[in-house]
Amino acid sequence: MADIILQAQGLTKVYAMGAETVHALKGVSLDVLRGQYVSIMGPSGSGKSTFFNIVGGLDKPTAGEVVMDGQRFGDLNSSQMAWVRCHKVGYIFQSFNLIPSMTALENVAIARIFSGLTPSEARKHAAAVLDQVGLGHRLRHVPSELSGGQQQRVAIARAMVNKPEMILADEPTGNLDLHTGEDIIRLLVALQKERNITVITATHDMKMLAASDVVVWIRDGQIARVAQRDEITIEVGSIDGKTLA
Amino acid sequence: MITMNSQPSIPLQTRVPWSVVFFVSWGSLRRRIFRSLITMIGVVLGIAFLTYMLVNDRMVNSLVAMKDDAVNVLLQKAGVDIFRNGPDTMVLLLIGLSLLTCLAGIINAMLMSVTERIKEIGTLKCLGAEDSFIVKTYFVESSLQGVLGTACGALAGLLVSVAVNAAIYGGVVFSVFPWMAVLKAELIAFLIGSVMSVLASIIPAYWAACKQPVDAMRVEE
Numbered sequence: 048m049a050d051i052i053l054q055a056q057g058l059t060k061v062y063a064m065g066a067e068t069v070h071a072l073k074g075v076s077l078d079v080l081r082g083q084y085v086s087i088m089g090p091s092g093s094g095k096s097t098f099f100n101i102v103g104g105l106d107k108p109t110a111g112e113v114v115m116d117g118q119r120f121g122d123l124n125s126s127q128m129a130w131v132r133c134h135k136v137g138y139i140f141q142s143f144n145l146i147p148s149m150t151a152l153e154n155v156a157i158a159r160i161f162s163g164l165t166p167s168e169a170r171k172h173a174a175a176v177l178d179q180v181g182l183g184h185r186l187r188h189v190p191s192e193l194s195g196g197q198q199q200r201v202a203i204a205r206a207m208v209n210k211p212e213m214i215l216a217d218e219p220t221g222n223l224d225l226h227t228g229e230d231i232i233r234l235l236v237a238l239q240k241e242r243n244i245t246v247i248t249a250t251h252d253m254k255m256l257a258a259s260d261v262v263v264w265i266r267d268g269q270i271a272r273v274a275q276r277d278e279i280t281i282e283v284g285s286i287d288g289k290t291l292a
Numbered sequence: 293m294i295t296m297n298s299q300p301s302i303p304l305q306t307r308v309p310w311s312v313v314f315f316v317s318w319g320s321l322r323r324r325i326f327r328s329l330i331t332m333i334g335v336v337l338g339i340a341f342l343t344y345m346l347v348n349d350r351m352v353n354s355l356v357a358m359k360d361d362a363v364n365v366l367l368q369k370a371g372v373d374i375f376r377n378g379p380d381t382m383v384l385l386l387i388g389l390s391l392l393t394c395l396a397g398i399i400n401a402m403l404m405s406v407t408e409r410i411k412e413i414g415t416l417k418c419l420g421a422e423d424s425f426i427v428k429t430y431f432v433e434s435s436l437q438g439v440l441g442t443a444c445g446a447l448a449g450l451l452v453s454v455a456v457n458a459a460i461y462g463g464v465v466f467s468v469f470p471w472m473a474v475l476k477a478e479l480i481a482f483l484i485g486s487v488m489s490v491l492a493s494i495i496p497a498y499w500a501a502c503k504q505p506v507d508a509m510r511v512e513e
């Protein structure tokens with residue numbers, strides 16, 4: 048029995064730039080099952096980030112509806128949306144988006160405070176999660192004292208600390224070198240398996256496809272193709288060439 | 293089979309208590325101490341200038357009111373019209389100008405300190421911050437900065453003004469010191485400084501907090 052956690056229903060997004068309009072999404076519909084690892088691929092400007100921001104409740108679609116766990120975003124007021132962002136979704140961005148004036152510990156703890164904990168409880172939880180992502184020894188450092196990979200680990204800890212059902216990661220490895228990027232992906236996959244979290248990531252990296260349950264290709268604001276895990280392995284085999292030759 | 297897991301409706305987000313708002317604002321002030329001081333200096337200078345002009349005017353007025361020949365000679369030397377009846381338009385103009393400079397200085401300092409953090413406001417919203425939390429933190433932060441900066445500025449302006457007048461006219465300024473008028477001038481400067489600091493900070497913070505999170509994160513610094 049499959050359980051749909053997220054439904055995108057005919058999402059469109061139009062940006063008005065003066066006299067010009069940009070149709071960033073032209074009717075995107077997608078169902079995501081609980082616990083899946085979904086990769087969204089597509090060329091630059093195809094609408095990946097726009098899609099992420101809308102299904103994550105960070106932006107509003109021009110038309111269409113997002114349904115998360117049976118709740119239509121359109122029916123929620125701003126306080127309820129804040130609750131959803133706080134409890135249901137963890138966000139990871141390409142540029143980390145940590146608060147520069149806060150230490151690693153405080154960056155994670157602030158998210159926990161929004162869920163209703165006192166600062167001292169929140170710090171305890173934050174320290175535990177930072178320890179899990181391998182940063183137990185960097186709690187008191189501010190972002191500028193951390194490497195890119197470490198900053199992204201803090202961001203992952205921050206996204207995880209409220210035990211979300213879903214993680215949205217928009218090119219989480221985009222600002223990292225190859226090796227560090229792989230570490231981050233491994234960490235995300237491990238968390239997804241361990242806690243049955245739904246992960247949706249955008250990526251340009253073909254290597255990441257192997258980790259995915261579903262790959263969605265977006266082109267020019269529309270879904271061009273959806274591939275399940277078994278189809279993906281075949282495709283990687285044929286790209287590799289050697290296994291087939 | 294595919295089922296839709298239909299859940300009871302989403303609760304309202306938990307309100308962050310004021311104690312935590314205070315804690316966060318204080319942390320932000322302390323951690324960015326250098327930046328916070330620069331903002332405060334903007335407020336101090338603006339208010340000091342305004343207070344100086346106001347107190348100066350009050351002190352000169354009470355010297356003119358003495359109608360003492362020796363003092364009048366000094367006043368005339370300093371360029372004061374001792375035969376004026378009513379306020380000197382030139383002085384009023386200067387006070388008006390100093391008020392404008394003071395407002396521009398405060399608004400500029402506070403506005404800068406918020407706009408450079410609009411991206412942070414977007415990030416906080418992604419983590420579950422409500423609009424009211426954002427506005428409250430900037431309210432507390434700018435109140436602390438504004439009140440402290442204004443108090444320092446009002447004191448500095450007073451001291452400089454007294455020192456300058458004592459140097460020009462001698463000890464006589466203390467025998468006719470216009471306590472009530474000076475106190476009133478200080479109060480005016482203090483109110484203007486505090487209110488302007490808070491307004492110049494929470495208006496842009498509110499503007500950013502009302503945006504969708506991505507729109508706030510996209511705002512250019």
Ligand SMILES: Nc1ncnc2c1ncn2[C@@H]1O[C@H](COP(=O)(O)OP(=O)(O)OP(=O)(O)O)[C@@H](O)[C@H]1O
Nearest residue numbers: 062064069071089090091092093094095096097098
């Ligand atoms: N705020 C905005 N205002 C106007 N146009 C926008 C805005 N955001 C995105 N767009 C446009 O919408 C389209 C999709 O952009 P989007 O950022 O979603 O692409 P993307 O797939 O994430 O690209 P990349 O891989 O480079 O991150 C682009 O044509 C872009 O120019």
Ligand SMILES: [Mg+2]
Nearest residue numbers: 095096097217
């Ligand atoms: Mg993008």
